[in-house]
Amino acid sequence: MSIPASREDLKTWCKRQLGFPVIQINIDEDQLDDCIDLGFQYFREFHYDGTERYYLKYQLTSTDITNEYIPIPPNVIGVTRVLSPNDSTNIGNIFDINYQLRLNDLPMFTSTSYVNYEITQQHLTTLDMLFVGMFPIRFNRHTSKLYLDWDWISRAPGVTWLIIEGFIVVDPDVYNDVYNDRMLKKLCTAYIKRIWATNIKKFQGLKLPGGVEMNGQLMYEEAMAEIKEIEDDIRASFSAPPMFIIG
Numbered sequence: 662m663s664i665p666a667s668r669e670d671l672k673t674w675c676k677r678q679l680g681f682p683v684i685q686i687n688i689d690e691d692q693l694d695d696c697i698d699l700g701f702q703y704f705r706e707f708h709y710d711g712t713e714r715y716y717l718k719y720q721l722t723s724t725d726i727t728n729e730y731i732p733i734p735p736n737v738i739g740v741t742r743v744l745s746p747n748d749s750t751n752i753g754n755i756f757d758i759n760y761q762l763r764l765n766d767l768p769m770f771t772s773t774s775y776v777n778y779e780i781t782q783q784h785l786t787t788l789d790m791l792f793v794g795m796f797p798i799r800f801n802r803h804t805s806k807l808y809l810d811w812d813w814i815s816r817a818p819g820v821t822w823l824i825i826e827g828f829i830v831v832d833p834d835v836y837n838d839v840y841n842d843r844m845l846k847k848l849c850t851a852y853i854k855r856i857w858a859t860n861i862k863k864f865q866g867l868k869l870p871g872g873v874e875m876n877g878q879l880m881y882e883e884a885m886a887e888i889k890e891i892e893d894d895i896r897a898s899f900s901a902p903p904m905f906i907i908g
Contacts, residue, residue, distance in 0.1 A: 665840040668833075672697060675850040679857065692856050700849035703892065705738065705830050708844060709901040712738060717825040726814075731807040731823070733800065740800040740807055740827040745820050800827075844899060848891045855884035 665671040672693055676686050705711035715737070725731055733740070797810040807825065833839035862877035 665846065666837045667840060668697060671840045671846065671849060674846060675853050678846075678850045679854055686853075686857055687860050688853060688857050692860075693853060696852035696856055697849055699852050700845055701833070703848060703895070704842070704845045707892075707896050708842075708899045710839070710842060710899070711831060712828040713831055715827055715829040717827065719823045719825055721820060721823060729808065729813050731809065731825070733802075733805045733807050733825070733827075734829075735802075735805055736830045736832070737805075737827050738802045738830060740798060740825060742826050743796070743798055743807070743809065744824040744826065745822070844891065844895050848888070848895070851884055851887040851891055855881060855888060858884050 663670065663674065665674045673681075675696075676693075679686055701711075717734075717737070719731060721731075799808040799810065800806070831839055839845070858877045858881035860877075861875055862881060864875045865877055866874065868874050
């Protein structure tokens with residue numbers, strides 16, 4: 662069996678599942694590309710293998726401070742949070758309370774309980790959330806702009822780097838094994854079948870030589886049922902657990 666390793670391989674594989682080259686597939690090349698694009702769009706939005714968690718290191722510039730937003734690469738589809746090395750949780754400073762706790766308590770962990778240390782850490786985290794908190798962020802993947810709702814005038818000059826946590830699209834041209842994903846192949850094939858059925862529906866009732874009658878409506882209904890089944894299967898079995906994603 663030929664394993665798809667490129668976009669053209671995937672299109673050829675899908676057409677073979679529909680009977681090509683034994684049967685002529687009545688679909689335009691642009692329509693075929695549209696079906697593949699639609700399949701990838703659904704795959705990236707609902708299949709956990711379509712995206713991956715990513716940490717983007719970003720250096721603030723004077724332009725960012727003026728614009729009051731950060732430009733985000735187009736392959737980022739969601740942002741969950743923004744971290745700053747200047748936060749109170751940074752342990753690089755020897756005068757930081759977390760650093761002092763580790764310095765004084767870690768040598769004792771082999772002989773004493775670490776319960777007190779864990780409780781102290783939870784208490785510090787709670788205080789940090791109450792009195793410092795995480796600054797609100799707004800992001801829309803169609804604008805590729807990340808807005809930080811903080812005081813850009815007073816706070817931004819003290820921050821040099823930001824760590825942006827989010828999700829990026831898995832590029833199939835870099836990781837070509839994506840083209841061989843089982844659910845992606847099934848979904849693209851069903852989309853192509855639907856467009857094919859739509860094209861031949863206008864010939865409904867037309868008899869071909871030998872008395873064969875084309876029934877595009879029946880094929881269309883079959884394709885719609887297959888699409889629904891595959892999409893539901895992806896969302897039920899291959900979607901990541903719900904979480905808060907901005908974007």
